[in-house]
Amino acid sequence: MMGSYNISCYSIDKAYQDYILPGVSRTFALTIPQLPPKLQEVVANGYLLCRIADTIEDEPSLSIDQKKFFSNTFIAVVAGQASAKFFARALYPLLSEHTLATERELIQNTPRIIRITHSFTPRQRAALERCVRIMCDGMPRFQNTASLRGLADMETMDRYCYFVAGVVGEMLTELFCDYSPGANRNREALHSLMISFGQGLQMTNILKDIWDDRKREICWLPRSIFEQTGFDLDKLTPGHYQPAFGDGLQHLIGIAHAHLRNALTYTLLIPPNEVGIRRFCLWAIGMAILTLRKLHRHRDFSASQQVKISRRSVKTTIILTSIAASHDKVLTFLFNLAAKGVPFIPLEATRNDSKATPVLQASPEK
Incomplete structure (x- = not known):
């Protein structure tokens, strides 16, 4: 499923994914490596996608309308229907110090995570896309109130x-x-x-x-x-x-x-x-x-x-x-x-x- 995504770029993105995971979750950084190698990468990627969705909802400086916009944009990004670079460049400057530095860094590097997402098999991508879509649709119902x-x-x-x-x-x-x-x-x-x-x-x-x-x-x-x-x-x-x-x-x-x-x-x-x-x-x-x-x-x-x-x-x-x-x-x-x-x-x-x-x-x- 690599397509035009060459092995050199993939290796760099994979190294970043491995690097950032412990910074946003010590627990998952401990448990994910226990999985078989073919599952480790996709589960780690899925978790980081969820962290990005969480970061949007948890950022106190964003208005309800802004959160809705970025959540919907992120759903489209994961589905391959919107630009990850646009998403990252638009959201990153709006994040306050209330958001952890590692989470801000993750937002900035969304394109790296998404390139890995889009390298997976259709079934794997479907599972990740569905999770992000439901999470981004459901969380605002609670965060807004x-x-x-x-x-x-x-x-x-x-x-x-x-x-x-x-x-x-x-x-x-x-x-x-x-x-x-x-x-x-x-x-x-x-x-x-x-x-x-x-x-x-x-x-x-x-x-x-x-x-x-x-x-x-x-x-x-x-x-x-x-x-x-x-x-x-x-x-x-x-x-x-x-x-x-x-x-x-x-x-x-x-x-x-x-x-x-x-x-x-x-x-x-x-x-x-x-x-x-x-x-x-x-x-x-x-x-x-x-x-x-x-x-x-x-x-x-x-x-x-x-x-x-x-x-x-x-x-x-x-x-x-x-x-x-x-x-x-x-x-x-x-x-x-x-x-x-x-x-x-x-x-x-x-x-x-x-x-x-x-x-x-x-x-x-x-």
Whole structure:
């Protein structure tokens, strides 16, 4: 699929992609290299496309109309219908210091990333283009009304998580099934779990980043959950913990836990011989469930650093899941061990009656 895109230019662009990835995401820079070489490049490229879309939405100096313009332009750029150079030259000067330097650099070098995008197979490009289109269409619906009041309810949180993470799960599943015939045989089952996988990771990040988001005058927590526990999100203040807030937080931890169990089931549907894909999934799941456990133990935290898992925990997660990557029973045991004591709410309970607070359960033993 190189066409006129010569090997020398490709090598330079590929080197830049490898260089910039750790600057915009330490986690993905850690997990993506675990994938088979043929998947590493396209997944890294897909992630960087999502980062560009996020940067547009997160830039506070852009007006709603400007964000809409650049989001629509970026959709066209990824689809090969608009100039990446025009996009980069128009957007880059408008970015403020609120946007990380590495993200500004990524915007400036959009043409390099897009040249790699356009070198992929039609199926790979279709998966990436669909993800960017849905993300750029959906995120503004929430960013335009984001405030400290939070989201209305759990259903709204589900939709938000889909646009920022669930759609990424869809993209990855398409890429995995395109690469692996064994994964493709489980396509239907993987599709039933892929959005939940993304939501589990995104909800964990939302809960961990509560206080960082509030500094940006944003809250992604569902008001209705806290109303049920008797807490008003408008009164949320760091350093002034109230048990009613802790109860609402515990409820959301239980829902995130259920999504992460779906993520584990998803991973076990990947053939055991696809060790790289499994490691890619397992490392993210392991770090997320350990973060939920720390959040549950420290619901009175007032800074994300207080619930960040240690480097030792990260290293242990990597070692254990790597050793056990092909062994389903061992992986299930390790997940249950990490999730011990973490509240669990069956997802069916959250859907059947949104007005009732589901009963928290102990972590299920499987």
